[in-house]
Amino acid sequence: MTPAARYQAAIEILDDILAGTPAEKALTGWARRSRFAGSKDRAAVRDHVFDVLRQKQSCAALGGKSGRGLILGLIRAEGRAPDTVFVGGDYGPAPLTEEECLAGDASDVLDLPEWIVPHLQAALGEAFAPTERALRSRAPVMLRVNLAKSTCTDALRALADEGITAQPVEGSETALVVSEGARRVKLGRAYMDGLVELQDGSSQDAVAALAGLTPQRVLDYCAGGGGKSLALAALCDARIDAHDANPGRMADLPDRMARAGTDLRRLTTEDLATQPPYDLVICDVPCSGSGTWRRTPDMKWRFSPEMLAELLATQDAILDAAATHVAPGGHLAYMTCSLLCEENEERAESFVQRHKGFEPVDQRRWPVSPKGDGFFMAQFKRVS
The missing domain is CATH 3.40.50.150 (Vaccinia Virus protein VP39)
Known part of the structure; x- marks a missing residue:
């Protein structure tokens, strides 16, 4: 799939989600209908969909409330030129209309349901704003070193042998943050042999x-x-x-x-x-x-x-x-x-x-x- 085709797939999945289908079900349904999509294509489409859902209100303010508008807003939020994605053709999103070329403003938008904002403000106090921003981004991929089988040093070496880069978390004897090769973790020896397990820090x-x-x-x-x-x-x-x-x-x-x-x-x-x-x-x-x-x-x-x-x-x-x-x-x-x-x-x-x-x-x-x-x-x- 071309990059533009991946975005078009994300648009269709987002429209399905907006119609009421849970995200995982919508993604699974698309994957079953799209046997031509390889593993990298499926991963990229999934990333686009989840990147939008993390910041749906901001994307809507920048592009619109439909699947197409949300992807347009995501591209603008990432600082990219929309006309490099909305290229038309057989598989990509159609070129932007004159109205779509007018960008919105998301500077005062909160990416949370309105009803829950006062609950979180009361719970978090001064930490509310940085927490709201953090929830817009992707979560770290975290591993736990199984001390019954390995040490942090040995686990890092085993991961590196499989092209997976990770760093220890300061103050923790077992936690690692994966910075490269996260999608290979479950296929590698370190995971299959029980040296590491996926677990949040x-x-x-x-x-x-x-x-x-x-x-x-x-x-x-x-x-x-x-x-x-x-x-x-x-x-x-x-x-x-x-x-x-x-x-x-x-x-x-x-x-x-x-x-x-x-x-x-x-x-x-x-x-x-x-x-x-x-x-x-x-x-x-x-x-x-x-x-x-x-x-x-x-x-x-x-x-x-x-x-x-x-x-x-x-x-x-x-x-x-x-x-x-x-x-x-x-x-x-x-x-x-x-x-x-x-x-x-x-x-x-x-x-x-x-x-x-x-x-x-x-x-x-x-x-x-x-x-x-x-x-x-x-x-x-x-x-x-």
Whole structure:
């Protein structure tokens, strides 16, 4: 595909998304209809679509609200000449009309849904503006060095042998940021042999803090794919059980364990009911994902006040259930990848009010940054 043809494909996909199709479904549908597109073409088209979704309001102000207008706005936002893309022909976007040649102004535009702006301003204070700008850009590709199998130096060497360039993150024993060759990571020996795993830097930092508790028995109550369980297993000698209300979310965990050289138990809700209490229970709860909207920009525009209200009730219910599995003297860790006070500090405070046998021991936010996503963790200790 020519560069212009890739932009035309992105226009068609964006029109599909604007009509209500989720971004991933729209991209998959296009790929299935476009067997002629190679892997580089699909990657480039995906990048164009997600670059627009991260800054949809700005692109609309600069070009228009249709798929074509959004791509025009993206090109202007990137400082490129639109007439190098809107070239017409059989596969490229048609040349610009006289009206389209008039550029708009995006200097005062916020790339967020209007309803959520006051929530984020209240939560972030002076950090609101830099966070809003950061959410317009691509997220870093982060790796976790599996210390059970490798060292940072050896992992970097193995990645370099495969043409992948990465740098250590200051202050972290395990985090690497990939600067070149990110799309080759999952195909390389370092990943396949379990020397590294894809994991955001903020999550790694949070797990490292929990490893400092030196737990002996751990329950990952909302395990999902098991990333935090695997990270903790590489940092401490603990018996770790992984549970999820939807066991299907843990389907990939056996393969990930095999790569990592780690043995975890997967427990159903029925299995969990027979287990003795744990000295650490981790709750990485469903949330808005607002701290990860660089990675899932479509969700930013689909999220609603009604969805937030449902999530808050779910988060409280999960914490209440998880608390029953904490042993006396044990710890409960509540995690989100949200930026909102409603999902973070307010849920932590509400939990303590409902459960007098727990006291807060630590609370921390991680900002959206070049080193990781926005993240929150509160720790509680069971004192009675």
